[in-house]
Amino acid sequence: MSGLTIATWNINSVRLRAAQVAAFAQEASPDVICLQEIKCQEDQFPYKAFVEMGYPHAHVTGQKGMHGVATVSRLPIEPLEMQPVCSREEARAQRVRIEGIEIQNYYIPAGGDEPDPETNPRFAHKLDFVERLEAYVRERAKEEADIVAVGDFNIAPHENDVWSHKQLLSVVSHTPVETEGLERVRAAGDFIDVARALHPEEEKIFTWWSYRNRDWRKSNRGRRLDHIWVTPSLRVPALSSGRAAFTVWDHTRDWEKPSDHAPVTLRLKV
Amino acid sequence: MSGLTIATWNINSVRLRAAQVAAFAQEASPDVICLQEIKCQEDQFPYKAFVEMGYPHAHVTGQKGMHGVATVSRLPIEPLEMQPVCSREEARAQRVRIEGIEIQNYYIPAGGDEPDPETNPRFAHKLDFVERLEAYVRERAKEEADIVAVGDFNIAPHENDVWSHKQLLSVVSHTPVETEGLERVRAAGDFIDVARALHPEEEKIFTWWSYRNRDWRKSNRGRRLDHIWVTPSLRVPALSSGRAAFTVWDHTRDWEKPSDHAPVTLRLKV
DNA sequence: GGCATACGCG
DNA sequence: CGCGTATGCC
Numbered sequence: 001m002s003g004l005t006i007a008t009w010n011i012n013s014v015r016l017r018a019a020q021v022a023a024f025a026q027e028a029s030p031d032v033i034c035l036q037e038i039k040c041q042e043d044q045f046p047y048k049a050f051v052e053m054g055y056p057h058a059h060v061t062g063q064k065g066m067h068g069v070a071t072v073s074r075l076p077i078e079p080l081e082m083q084p085v086c087s088r089e090e091a092r093a094q095r096v097r098i099e100g101i102e103i104q105n106y107y108i109p110a111g112g113d114e115p116d117p118e119t120n121p122r123f124a125h126k127l128d129f130v131e132r133l134e135a136y137v138r139e140r141a142k143e144e145a146d147i148v149a150v151g152d153f154n155i156a157p158h159e160n161d162v163w164s165h166k167q168l169l170s171v172v173s174h175t176p177v178e179t180e181g182l183e184r185v186r187a188a189g190d191f192i193d194v195a196r197a198l199h200p201e202e203e204k205i206f207t208w209w210s211y212r213n214r215d216w217r218k219s220n221r222g223r224r225l226d227h228i229w230v231t232p233s234l235r236v237p238a239l240s241s242g243r244a245a246f247t248v249w250d251h252t253r254d255w256e257k258p259s260d261h262a263p264v265t266l267r268l269k270v
Numbered sequence: 271m272s273g274l275t276i277a278t279w280n281i282n283s284v285r286l287r288a289a290q291v292a293a294f295a296q297e298a299s300p301d302v303i304c305l306q307e308i309k310c311q312e313d314q315f316p317y318k319a320f321v322e323m324g325y326p327h328a329h330v331t332g333q334k335g336m337h338g339v340a341t342v343s344r345l346p347i348e349p350l351e352m353q354p355v356c357s358r359e360e361a362r363a364q365r366v367r368i369e370g371i372e373i374q375n376y377y378i379p380a381g382g383d384e385p386d387p388e389t390n391p392r393f394a395h396k397l398d399f400v401e402r403l404e405a406y407v408r409e410r411a412k413e414e415a416d417i418v419a420v421g422d423f424n425i426a427p428h429e430n431d432v433w434s435h436k437q438l439l440s441v442v443s444h445t446p447v448e449t450e451g452l453e454r455v456r457a458a459g460d461f462i463d464v465a466r467a468l469h470p471e472e473e474k475i476f477t478w479w480s481y482r483n484r485d486w487r488k489s490n491r492g493r494r495l496d497h498i499w500v501t502p503s504l505r506v507p508a509l510s511s512g513r514a515a516f517t518v519w520d521h522t523r524d525w526e527k528p529s530d531h532a533p534v535t536l537r538l539k540v
Numbered sequence: 541g542g543c544a545t546a547c548g549c550g
Numbered sequence: 551c552g553c554g555t556a557t558g559c560c
Contacts, residue, residue, distance in 0.1 A: 012560085013543055035560085039544060047552090065544050066559075110560050122559090211541035211560090260542080260560085282550090283553055307550090309554060335554045336549075380550050392549090424550090481550090481551035530550085530552085 004099060004270050005030040007262035008150035008226055010107070010208075014038040014070065017259060018049040024252060025053050028265050031074045032098055034108035036152040038068035045070060063091040069105045069151070071096050085132045088125065099270070101234070106133070106151035115175045123172060126154070130181040140189035148268070149191060149229040152261060155182045158196065160204045161224035173223055191229035194266055198243050207248055208261045216253055228266045237268045245269075274369060274540050275300040278420035279533035280377070280478075284340065287529060288319040294522060295323050296473055298535055300369055301344050306377040306422040308338035314399070315340060321455035333361040339375045339421070341366050350469070355402045358395065368539070369502070377420035381442045393442060400451040408458035412514040418538070419461060419499040422531060425452045428466065430474045433482055443493055461499035466538055468513045477518055478531045498536045507538045517538075 007030035011017050014035055021033065033055065036149045038045065045060045059079045063113040068091045078097040085106075086092045095104045109129050112122030120241065139148075156238040160180035168174040186193060195205050206222025213219045228246070230238045238245060250262040277300035281287050284305055289456060291303065303325065308315065317329045325342035332338040338361045341347065348367040355376075356362045365374045379399050382392030387409045410417075427449045429435040438444040456463060465475055476492025483489045498516070500508045520532040 016543075037543090112559085214541085257542085284551080307553085382550085481553095484551085527552085 002269070004032070004101065004268045005265055006032045006034065006103065006148055006150065006228070006268065007263050007265045008034045008036070008105070008152075008228060010036040010152040010226060010261035012037050012039070012259040012261065014068075015040055015044065015046055016257070018046045020252065020255060020258070021141055022049065022171070023086060023255075024263055025055070026039060026247060028247070028249060028263070030265055032103060032151050032232045033072050033263075034103065034105040035070075035072070036105070037066075037069045038062055038070050039065060040068060059094060059096050061094040063089075063092045067091050067107055069094050069107050071103060071105050073098055075099055083136050085129060085136050087132065092129070092143040100146065101268075101270075102145050102147045104147060104149040104151075106149065106153060108133075108152065108154045110154050110177070111172045112211075113172065115170060115172045115177070126172075127177065127181060130155075130178070130185060134181070134188045135186055137191075141189050144233065145223075145231065146233050147187070147191075147231045148234065148266070150227065150264075152225055153182060153227050154225050155179060156223040156225055157182050157193075158201060158224075161206070163204070163206070163221040163223070168223075173225060177260055186229060189229070190232050192232065192235060192238065194228045194230060194238055194246050195224065197239055198246050205248065206250075207264055209253060211260050226264050228264060230266075230268075234268065235270050238266060241267065241269055271455065272539070274302070274371065274538045275535055276302045276304065276373065276418055276420065276498070276538065277533050277535045278304045278306070278375070278422075278498060280306040280422040280529060282309070282529040282531065283306050284338075285310055285314065285316055286527070288316045290522065290525060290528070292319065292323040293525075294519060294533055295325070298517070298533070300535055302373060303342050303533075304373065304375040304420050305340045305342070306338075306375070307336075308332055309335060310338060310478045323352060328343050329364060329366050331361045331364040337361050337377055339377050341373060341375050342429035343368055345369055353406050355399060355406055356400065357398055362399070369417065371538075371540075372415050372417045374417060374419040374421075376419065376423060376480050377467055378403075378422065378424045380405070380424050381448070383442065385442045385447070396442075397451060400425075400448070404451070404455045404458050407455055407461075411459050414503065415501065416503050417459070417461075417501045418504065418536070419459070420497065420534075420536075422495055422529060423452060423497050424495050425449060425522060426495055427452050427463075427495040428471060428494075430472060430524060431476070433476070433491040433493070438493075442494060454522050456499060459499070460502050462502065462505060462508065463499045464500060464516050465494065465534075467509055475518065476520075477534055479523060481530050496534050498530055498534060500536075500538075504538065507540050508536060509535065511539055 109126040111126035117124035207226035209216040379396040381396035387394035477496040479486035
């Protein structure tokens with residue numbers, strides 16, 4: 001086969017937006033879709049809708065009402081055990097193997113409002129999650145597996161991953177303690193941040209725009225919270241076809257009742 | 271002019287269904303629409319939508335979240351004082367004058383589950399409302415005004431106003447204490463029940479179907495809860511054109527996210 | 541701003 | 551079943 005396209009999308013309720021996933025799948029034609037914030041239990045997942053749109057294989061890690069991740073695929077999925085990266089019992093991480101490639105799907109905690117782990121337990125939880133993830137990634141790096149790690153990381157690591165670096169330095173998602181923590185995770189696995197490997201640091205790239213900005217495109221106060229990382233072993237398949245390999249499908253943000261996140265895709269040449 | 275068409279519709283949230291009212295108005299072309307269960311305060315009423323669909327005149331009696339009645343009109347409205355028919359401070363009744371005809375718009379309490387005023391305060395409130403309405407109607411009858419009284423009365427008075435007379439005799443909306451009370455109201459004003467003046471007692475007529483029956487038309491477990499009454503002075507304008515004067519627009523129940531009530535119209539020849 | 545939850549009500 | 555209400559979370 002000529003390629004494998006992997007999408008990641010924080011869908012903010014998969015039951016409400018299965019039809020939007022179908023519309024996106026129709027145009028982007030991903031082989032694998034990693035979803036975050038499915039906001040349902042396994043038995044509430046709209047499997048039928050995914051079968052109908054061409055994704056008969058699914059691995060769903062859900063819980064009641066909040067969080068939840070799922071990976072759906074055209075090709076058979078081998079579900080893999082996930083280490084307890086999350087200290088709370090929350091459905092935030094899963095991994096599968098498809099066509100010999102390991103795909104890790106993460107929904108890192110948002111972290112609440114105040115960027116102070118002493119006063120804000122959610123921020124403490126976020127930092128803890130990132131630290132555990134670093135340890136996990138470091139341990140796994142010994143295997144030298146082909147890994148694509150994707151998801152809503154809820155951290156915008158670089159200056160041009162937010163609409164205003166200065167104004168967001170003390171805003172959760174872009175504080176130094178978060179961006180440095182995420183960089184340690186990346187370095188622990190020697191991961192390539194595909195978006196930044198293909199686009200210069202000076203170029204603004206966003207994948208999320210708050211619901212609270214009513215003209216999201218005009219004000220463009222976005223952040224790059226959704227990421228696709230690959231292990232060095234996948235450098236050539238991921239990067240050799242150039243910028244066309246990586247796409248943020250931001251027009252979905254104009255749809256009726258959209259998710260606040262846009263889907264992101266990587267075309268792997270394999 | 272050749273006629274005045276008056277509609278009544280329990281809309282079950284006017285903010286959610288302003289577009290459905292527009293679609294109904296387009297086909298039924300009523301001059302006046304009396305709404306019940308608007309479920310909003312006056313300042314939340316979608317006046318603009320009604321102006322755009324040709325009803326620039328409105329009299330809104332609302333409250334937060336529940337109940338609420340409104341009358342909208344193509345022709346100028348003269349709001350009239352409403353006596354305190356409701357012992358609680360609930361937005362359940364209003365009256366207006368349009369083209370010299372008084373229009374009374376009622377939302378009689380539903381009455382809860384148990385048809386026992388001793389144990390169920392909502393049923394007691396319903397009976398109290400009906401009793402007060404009887405007194406009001408009797409008092410007003412002396413004036414011999416031209417009155418059209420409409421609304422969701424939450425009572426199905428006759429055997430063929432419910433899908434099963436026997437099975438509903440002890441179900442709130444069709445118990446003898448309710449149907450007899452409503453009959454006393456009607457008699458107090460010498461009102462003509464237009465639906466039954468035009469259709470024989472043997473014919474089933476329904477205006478409401480529970481949301482809980484998923485195939486409402488097939489099971490057809492309806493009730494006639496919505497009524498149009500006229501004073502004897504309006505007998506000829508109301509009845510002389512025959513059955514075409516009165517319509518239950520039950521196809522609205524097939525629309526997406528419908529109200530559980532269908533709109534009902536009376537064409538007055540004036 | 542929008543999506544879950546649970547509740548009261550019809 | 552499907553409206554409102556409220557609260558939590560992102």
